[in-house]
Amino acid sequence: MAEKILEKKQHVKRHGFSVIFVHWVVAISTFVLIFSGFGQMPLYKRYMLDRLPGLSWVSDFSITLSIHYWAAAALMLAVAYHLVFHGVRRDFDMLPRRGDIRQSAQIIMAVFGFGKEPENDKYLAEQRLAYVFIGFSMLILIFSGIIKVVETLPRTNFPEDFALWITLLHNFATILIIVGIIVHLAAFIFKENWPLLPGIFTGKIDRKYVKRRHSIWYARAFGKKR
Numbered sequence: 652m653a654e655k656i657l658e659k660k661q662h663v664k665r666h667g668f669s670v671i672f673v674h675w676v677v678a679i680s681t682f683v684l685i686f687s688g689f690g691q692m693p694l695y696k697r698y699m700l701d702r703l704p705g706l707s708w709v710s711d712f713s714i715t716l717s718i719h720y721w722a723a724a725a726l727m728l729a730v731a732y733h734l735v736f737h738g739v740r741r742d743f744d745m746l747p748r749r750g751d752i753r754q755s756a757q758i759i760m761a762v763f764g765f766g767k768e769p770e771n772d773k774y775l776a777e778q779r780l781a782y783v784f785i786g787f788s789m790l791i792l793i794f795s796g797i798i799k800v801v802e803t804l805p806r807t808n809f810p811e812d813f814a815l816w817i818t819l820l821h822n823f824a825t826i827l828i829i830v831g832i833i834v835h836l837a838a839f840i841f842k843e844n845w846p847l848l849p850g851i852f853t854g855k856i857d858r859k860y861v862k863r864r865h866s867i868w869y870a871r872a873f874g875k876k877r
């Protein structure tokens with residue numbers, strides 16, 4: 652595992668390069684996919700975004716489609732790498748566990764000053780739920796996206812109804828992922844979660860924070876060195 656106590660024990664290493672790299676490839680490609688996906692609809696012309704200096708290309712269908720394809724390729728590579736990486740290491744810390752819904756409610760209540768937070772493992776229960784929600788939406792987008800690509804190939808002729816359902820599925824999952832991202836980013840409005848932020852850039856987070864809030868993980872990963 653990646654975790655280590657660092658620099659006179661001020662910090663602990665929470666993530667290795669792979670996790671940080673995958674997070675940012677997924678995050679950036681998703682933003683690009685949302686932007687270029689909306690470009691497939693005639694939105695940017697209608698709202699005159701293409702009249703802004705340097706943005707005339709945003710309503711050019713062939714350009715936004717090509718951007719959508721390149722970003723989709725980056726996303727799918729990162730997702731495949733993520734699944735193999737964690738699968739081979741049998742590292743399933745992010746998968747939901749029994750009782751996560753109740754624990755998430757406790758964590759949210761505690762943030763607002765009601766009751767006490769449960770003891771946490773490497774990830775909070777709400778992070779494990781966020782992970783499956785975002786991951787599931789991502790898989791629907793990839794699945795329906797691949798079918799949409801096949802559909803554009805010459806000689807494919809899907810029934811009209813099927814094509815319509817796939818487009819609806821792709822659009823519905825787009826809404827899910829946007830909601831997921833808003834909730835994900837909103838978590839960082841709360842000061843309690845700020846100590847996690849440096850971890851996704853440098854891999855390191857404050858040791859005292861880990862000891863206090865992620866006590867199960869701390870004991871499991873660093874128990875002997877306390």
Ligand code: HEM
Binds near residue numbers: 847
């Ligand atoms: C400016 C944008 C973003 C910032 C600052 C950010 C920051 C973070 C941080 C600090 C974590 C916590 C890692 C930990 O527990 O150590 C995290 C986790 C995660 N991020 Fe992001 N993120 C951003 C965008 C995104 C986007 C666009 C996606 C998905 C499309 C995403 C998906 C995830 C997932 C699935 C996790 C794991 C579950 C969770 O912790 O909620 N992130 N991110």
Ligand code: HEM
Binds near residue numbers: 687723724727799819
């Ligand atoms: C975060 C991931 C993604 C988001 C948010 C997203 C969003 C969108 C949106 C909003 C549209 C326009 C509405 C529509 O025609 O359905 C679209 C179209 C499309 N997307 Fe995606 N998409 C994502 C991933 C993918 C992936 C992974 C693929 C391929 C593997 C893909 C392939 C396509 C195709 C082929 C179209 C139709 C373009 C056309 O009209 O010819 N998308 N996407």
